[in-house]
Amino acid sequence: MSTLSEPHQTLQIYNTLSKKKEPFRTVEAGKVGIYLCGPTVYDKAHIGHMVGPVIFDCIKRYLVYCGYEVNWVVNLTDVDDKLINKANERGMTMLEVAEENIADYNENLTALGVTSVDHFPRATDCMDEIIAFIGSLVDQGFAYESEGDVYFEVGKDTHYGKLSNRTVDAMQGEGGGMAQRKRGLADFALWKSAKPDEPSWESQWGQGRPGWHIECSAMSKKLLGETFDIHGGGLDLVFPHHENEIAQSECCHTKPMVTYWAHNGLLRASSAAGKVGGRSERDGESASADGASADGGDGGKMSRSKGAGGLADLIASQGGERIRFFLLRTHYRSTVLFNEPAIEEAGIGLDSFYRLFKRYARITGKDFYDLEAAQTRDAGAIASDSDATQAATSACREKFLHDMDDDFNTGGAIGELFELVKIANKFCDDANLESEDKADTDVAKLEQLLSTLKELASILGIFSQPLTKTGGSGDELLAQAMQLVIDLRAEARASKNFATADAIRDGIGPLGVVLEDRAGGTEWSGGDEDTLDGIMQLLIELRQSARANKDFATSDTIRDRLAEINVTLEDRAGGTEWSKS
RNA sequence: GGCGCCGUGGCCAAGUGGCUAAGGCAUCGGAUUGCAAAUCCGACAUCGGCGGUUCGAAUCCGCCCGGCGCCUCCA
Numbered sequence: 082m083s084t085l086s087e088p089h090q091t092l093q094i095y096n097t098l099s100k101k102k103e104p105f106r107t108v109e110a111g112k113v114g115i116y117l118c119g120p121t122v123y124d125k126a127h128i129g130h131m132v133g134p135v136i137f138d139c140i141k142r143y144l145v146y147c148g149y150e151v152n153w154v155v156n157l158t159d160v161d162d163k164l165i166n167k168a169n170e171r172g173m174t175m176l177e178v179a180e181e182n183i184a185d186y187n188e189n190l191t192a193l194g195v196t197s198v199d200h201f202p203r204a205t206d207c208m209d210e211i212i213a214f215i216g217s218l219v220d221q222g223f224a225y226e227s228e229g230d231v232y233f234e235v236g237k238d239t240h241y242g243k244l245s246n247r248t249v250d251a252m253q254g255e256g257g258g259m260a261q262r263k264r265g266l267a268d269f270a271l272w273k274s275a276k277p278d279e280p281s282w283e284s285q286w287g288q289g290r291p292g293w294h295i296e297c298s299a300m301s302k303k304l305l306g307e308t309f310d311i312h313g314g315g316l317d318l319v320f321p322h323h324e325n326e327i328a329q330s331e332c333c334h335t336k337p338m339v340t341y342w343a344h345n346g347l348l349r350a351s352s353a354a355g356k357v358g359g360r361s362e363r364d365g366e367s368a369s370a371d372g373a374s375a376d377g378g379d380g381g382k383m384s385r386s387k388g389a390g391g392l393a394d395l396i397a398s399q400g401g402e403r404i405r406f407f408l409l410r411t412h413y414r415s416t417v418l419f420n421e422p423a424i425e426e427a428g429i430g431l432d433s434f435y436r437l438f439k440r441y442a443r444i445t446g447k448d449f450y451d452l453e454a455a456q457t458r459d460a461g462a463i464a465s466d467s468d469a470t471q472a473a474t475s476a477c478r479e480k481f482l483h484d485m486d487d488d489f490n491t492g493g494a495i496g497e498l499f500e501l502v503k504i505a506n507k508f509c510d511d512a513n514l515e516s517e518d519k520a521d522t523d524v525a526k527l528e529q530l531l532s533t534l535k536e537l538a539s540i541l542g543i544f545s546q547p548l549t550k551t552g553g554s555g556d557e558l559l560a561q562a563m564q565l566v567i568d569l570r571a572e573a574r575a576s577k578n579f580a581t582a583d584a585i586r587d588g589i590g591p592l593g594v595v596l597e598d599r600a601g602g603t604e605w606s607g608g609d610e611d612t613l614d615g616i617m618q619l620l621i622e623l624r625q626s627a628r629a630n631k632d633f634a635t636s637d638t639i640r641d642r643l644a645e646i647n648v649t650l651e652d653r654a655g656g657t658e659w660s661k662s
Numbered sequence: 663g664g665c666g667c668c669g670u671g672g673c674c675a676a677g678u679g680g681c682u683a684a685g686g687c688a689u690c691g692g693a694u695u696g697c698a699a700a701u702c703c704g705a706c707a708u709c710g711g712c713g714g715u716u717c718g719a720a721u722c723c724g725c726c727c728g729g730c731g732c733c734u735c736c737a
Contacts, residue, residue, distance in 0.1 A: 100666095120737070133737050163735070246665055247733075293735085315737035316667085322736090345737070346667090349730075410675070410686080416668075416730070423674070430686050436700065480684085484676080493676045496685035506701055510694095579696060586698070597699050604700090 085340065086110040091486040092147065094311070095414065097319060097342040098244055102488055107310050108340065112150045114309035115141065116301040116339075118318055119155040119201070121293075122182035123163040126189050126392050128404070128419060129315075129348045135405055135542075136345055136413040136489065137313050138195040142540050143485050145197075147458050154200045154304045156297060157183055160290050165279055175280050179203075189392050192401035194542040200304050204296040211291045211299040212284045214333065215271045223332040227262040229274030229287045233294075235267040238328045244342060245320035269325055271295045294325035298338075302330065312339040316347055316414075344414070351418040395421075402543055403428040409491040409541055430499070434544065437502050441531055443601065444514045445524055450547050452528065454535035458482065461536045463529075470508050474530050477501050481537050491541060498541075501534045515600055553593075553608035558661065561646040562616045563594070565639070567603045569623060570596075572635075588619045617659045621650065625657070 088104035095102045107113055117137050120130050134155065141151045159179035168175045183203075190198070204211070215231055218224035223237050235241050235249055242248050249267055260266060270292040275281035281288040291299075301309060307330070314323060323342065330338035396404065399421070407427035411417045438449035455461030463475040477497045484493035508530065509515065512523040538544040549555070566585060573581040586596050592615040593607045620639055627635040640650055647662045 118737070121735080127737090130737050161735090245732080248664095313737095317732065317736060320665090320732060321734090347731075347737070412676080414667090415675090418674085426674070426687050433686090433700095440701085490676075493684070496676060499685055503702085507703095510702055574696080577696080583697065595699060598695075599700085 084108070089147070091483070093486060093488055094341050094343060095488045096340075097344050098339075103341070106340065107149070108306075108308055111148070113144050113152070113311065114305035115151060115153040115311045115313065116297070116305055116309060117153070117155045117312075118297060118314035118322065119157050120182075120186060121158040121161050121163060122179045122186060123161065123167045124182060126182070126186045128392050128395060130186070131189060131193055131195075131392070131404070132345050132348060132408055132413070132417070133313055133315060134190055134195045134198075135193055135408050136491070138197050138542055139409065139491060139540065140311075140313075140343075140489055141197045142542055143489065146456070146540055151197075152199050152305065153197060154202060154301065155198050156300050157186075157201055157203045158293060158296060159183070159203045159205050160280060161293065176205075179205075185393065189396065192396045193405045194401060194545070196542075202300045202304060204291065204300070207296070207300050207303060208282050208291070210303045211295055212272075212282070214299040214302065214329070215291070215295060216285065217333050218271065218329065221333065223329075224271055225264065226286050227264075229289060230259065230262055230270055231272035231286055232263055232268040233271050233325065233329060234264055235269070235328065236265050238332050240331065241267075241328050242324065244327055245324045247320065247324070269294060269321065271329070294322055295329055297322070298326050298329040298333070301326075301338075302334075307334040308337050309339060311341045311343055313343045313345065316344045319344060346412075346414050346416045348417050348419045351420045351423075395424075399424050399428065400548060402548060403431060405541075406431055406495075406543060409543075410495055412488075412490055412492050414488075433499070433502055434538075435548075437505055437531075438544075439604070440506070440509060440515075441527065443599070444509065444519070445528065447528075448547075449531060449535065449544070452532050452535050454532045454539060456536075456539075461533065463533065468526070470504060470526060470530065473504050474501065474533055477504065478533055478537060485540065494537070494541065498534065498537060501530070501537070505530050505534070553606075553612065556608075556610075556613060558646060558648075559608060559613045559616065562613065562620065562643075562648075563605050565642045565646075566616060566620065567596070567605065568642075569635070569639070571603065585619070585623070588622070589616065592616065617648070621657045621659065624650070 085106035085108060087110075088106050092105040093102040094105050115137060117133050119134075120126060137153065137155075141153050144151050157179075160175065164175045164178055167173075168178045171178065183201075187201075190196075215224060218233065219226065219231060224231055224233050249265075259270070271294075272284060272286055272289050272291060274286070275288040275290065279290070281290055301312070312323070312326075319342075327338055403424055407424045408417065410427060441447070441449050461478065463471060463478060477500050480500075481494045481497040484490040484497065487493075505527065508523075508527060512526075513519060514523060514527060535544060553559070566589065570582045570585040573579070573585070589596070589605075592612045593609055594605055594612060594616075595607050597604045597606070620643065624636045624639040627633070627639070643650060643659070649660050649662055651658050651660070
């Protein structure tokens with residue numbers, strides 16, 4: 082341990098091994114190796130699988146921002162009992178099952194903005210390293226062969242239990258189905274002999290496949306070395322998975338495997354489902370009958386057996402940025418209660434950022450997403466200035482970085498982002514930036530402020546590119562129809578016909594479209610795939626009432642303008658229908 | 663039974679020894695608006711309970727109540 086670099090000036094990381102926050106030191110000065118336990122790809126990913134990748138994506142971004150060169154590895158377990166079972170169920174090969182779910186996993190990661198992973202090693206691609214690793218443990222006397230299996234002999238590792246704070250004696254368990262092959266009940270498999278028709282690899286112990294724990298020891302060694310900086314994973318992996326990794330790697334190499342063990346909290350489903358039957362034996366009390374807490378409805382840990390799943394659907398309905406933002410609002414070591422309303426609430430918060438970006442575009446004619454922003458901590462420093470707005474901006478940035486330095490406190494950091502929005506909006510108000518006589522110097526200040534916002538948001542991996550919309554404002558025909566609606570309403574307002582103007586606005590409100598009257602004209606936002614038809618119906622109604630009032634100028638305008646965008650109206654007995662030609 | 667974690671306003675959530683306890687959502691006033699929306703200003707908690715340590719605690723210690731995790735595959 083004495084060979085670690087000098088500690089970082091400000092950054093502290095919580096270490097599961099010491100149960101404390103520690104100053105950040107690296108094995109090699111200026112470089113960081115990170116290993117995150119990825120999924121076993123026997124089924125589609127669920128949102129719980131995204132917690133680790135999202136926070137570690139932020140961690141990597143922050144470390145890079147702080148000047149480190151980072152190598153981040155996320156492994157994929159593509160050989161396992163569950164994969165074999167799934168392949169048999171579906172009449173596919175194990176490889177096909179793996180390919181399918183890896184593709185799904187990667188799509189999900191991309192949707193959530195997890196783009197900084199450097200390597201995705203697959204267990205089946207590292208078989209030589211795995212077998213060599215096991216061989217070394219056998220040669221050194223830490224592992225033994227038994228009927229074609231190879232087991233790690235836990236009793237030989239005097240430090241076993243140091244991560245999860247357990248003693249070998251205290252370890253319960255019956256040793257699993259293979260107890261008779263083991264010397265100690267806590268011994269775990271490094272190599273499992275193949276049953277007939279199972280995928281297998283050749284080794285000095287015969288045909289077989291690796292155990293789960295050894296994969297990570299071998300793959301991390303291959304890509305990051307015998308000692309590396311940060312090893313992450315869900316809290317549920319501390320025991321036995323990570324404890325076993327430590328045992329394997331440290332017995333094999335006689336040196337620390339990892340400097341910092343970083344574990345993320347787990348998601349809990351907050352649906353009525355919850356944990357129903359489980360855990361009846363172990364502690365025979367729990368007079369949960371009167372539990373009926375008024376806030377009820379909290380369920381147990383997210384997992385497939387609890388009905389978790391459909392991440393792709395969730396992303397489709399909520400959008401990746403919302404989900405990422407939702408996950409980042411809470412500290413990574415905390416448990417997060419997950420439900421869709423909570424994600425929607427996060428989305429409402431995000432909207433205030435998007436509105437600011439639009440305001441920025443109105444003022445400057447430029448796109449927030451094109452703004453230049455500092456990529457590094459040093460470059461982003463704001464020149465001290467007596468200007469109150471700049472001082473407030475700088476203070477926010479300092480607090481943001483202070484929060485990130487404190488074990489990646491993204492929740493606190495996000496608070497500062499909201500603070501920046503307020504500063505920016507207030508500045509726009511005070512400096513009259515939406516009027517004609519705005520000062521160029523003030524516009525420049527606004528750009529600098531938003532540039533800082535973008536710099537910090539980039540660390541969290543948000544606001545790096547415009548949302549891609551389906552329906553709503555992304556729909557060209559809807560946009561054209563909305564412009565017609567807005568023009569009609571503008572005419573009504575110009576002639577002080579507020580009843581009509583309000584009727585229009587009230588008519589589109591239920592469709593999820595919101596109007597905002599501004600100096601330069603009316604803006605609209607919102608809407609989904611069902612909005613277009615609603616807008617057309619509204620236009621048809623407006624035309625009908627105009628005709629009823631003998632206002633044929635207006636009714637003809639509506640029809641003609643619709644014709645311009647290739648929409649045809651046909652008056653039928655049952656009402657008017659619209660169609661796009 | 664063993665090892666841990668958590669309990670902050672209506673909801674979510676920062677803060678873990680010391681200025682007026684961040685921020686978001688919701689709500690209520692005010693400015694602004696034809697009315698709205700957006701924006702700004704303001705209002706809204708003493709931190710599960712009890713006791714202790716301390717000049718001083720949401721923050722440390724003890725006990726209690728409540729919620730959760732791991733000990734079996736799980737991010």
